[in-house]
Amino acid sequence: MHALPEIQSRFYAAMMLPQSESALEDLLQGQTDKNARRIAAYRRNVTVNLCTALALTYPVTQRIVGDTFFREAARLYASLEPSRSGDLNDYGANFANFIEGYPHAAELPYLADVARLEWQLQVLALAADVKDLATTGAAPFAALATTPPDRYDALFFECDSAAMRMNSTWPLDEIWRVNQADFAGDMQVDFTQSCQLLLWRTAHGAQLSALSKAEAALLDELLAGRALAGAVELALEQATDFDLGACLQRWIAAGVLRGAFSNLERS
């Protein structure tokens, strides 16, 4: 009897490594040709499990390229990128990078960014929940009302730790919208547009929305924990008619901003 680590290493090879289907052969009972068919069944299962996991994480990518194309890409990725977890939700973190270098996807230069977006949305969907603002008691935004605009250099926001920003040279939000299963409108997308996205989560799961350049500049500063004054300055550089109030209100309602605090109170 061979030692267990050797049996398992050779089993792994028979499943994943090229030209290694027969790596297990001399360890098995029974006829060689029959065992080859059984090993092939295990190989199929292993690949199908990994490909199914990718399809669940990357439904929009799959929709764009179609089932056959996606299956081929997924199969190649599975052969190159071992799973490192017993939880298949962890599988596929590098799929976007793989697509970037995948020759067959060269005609779809935006595809890697779509996959990048889908991975981030999955990370968001599994992120730890935050308490409902309504149930946290105190008025979390009191400092916003009591700090005069000329002291916004001392005003900071606490943000949802799972909220994130993403930029793309492609109109990801539009590509996303027209590739949802329930979308019935005009599929036309203006591929000359770029986008700035906010990704966040609600009780219903991960969400995305497009931001103007000014909004993106403001939010980047707030997410980085910097003061409102500098953030507003950067936003105004992008658009002089930028509406700060409307912007903050929207992100407070969405739960992206969780509270405001002022350094003035502390000193």
Next chain:
Amino acid sequence: MDSNKLPARAGIGLRGPHIAELLATKPALDWLEVHSENYFGSGGPALRQLDQVRADYALSLHGVGLSLGSTDPLNLSHLSKLKGLISRIAPHSVSEHLCWSSIGGRFLNDLLPLPYSEEALDVVCRNIQQAQEFLGRRLLIENVSSYIRFGDEALNEWDFLAEVARRCDCDILLDVNNIYVSSVNHGFDAQQYLAAIVPARVAEIHLAGHESDVAEDESDSFLIDTHSRPVCDEVWSLYARAVQRFGPRPTLIEWDSDLPTLDILLNEADKAQQILDALTPVQHARAA
């Protein structure tokens, strides 16, 4: 009903596409089983849905990724996520498989067969004991189906399983479909398998459908454990024999690919329930 035990009745494996309908219609079922790893996130809508399910049903957490038969050290991050899920959901039962799936930190994410050797017995028992200690509870360990057998095996699968339960003081989740599939693939007597298992150890039974893989020239065929169809007649018969021997046990219908409607799944569970209901009072008295 003892709140710490699954009821000895028929339940179904709950899969994503059925959850909304289940929560909306609340079918009269005593318990459900979900795959633990599907709820390993720190938060989010899936976990909140599971909280809702748990509010109305007894629940079993069934793991597919712990890889108890690996020579790799037990994955503590995986085990910690499971422990967190257990403390959130307060399941009635926690189970895993008598198999392996990882080597050198790389996972095949499938339920792969162990050689039934003394060495494998030592490895899997050490891992089960460590997992039970870490989780602070007894696990149910499930027999898997297999398509190949390793040479020079010291033990039969049934003796291996019985010995694991004895050494680790764990319970057994007996998958009757897996016994049937392996008995056909390896030519052993399924009754002999049942006879080797101590009834008091059997805490749950699984039932599922399988498919046949036939060579193009029809010179060879074997069964694949696909969980993609109704339970076949032979497995229903074997199940009836199993509950005659072990007494009524929580019995689960598993269906994982080519998912049917929820109604069809409930109908399968109903067939299992009828077999449980038909047991004589003496057989019922065998409840562990």
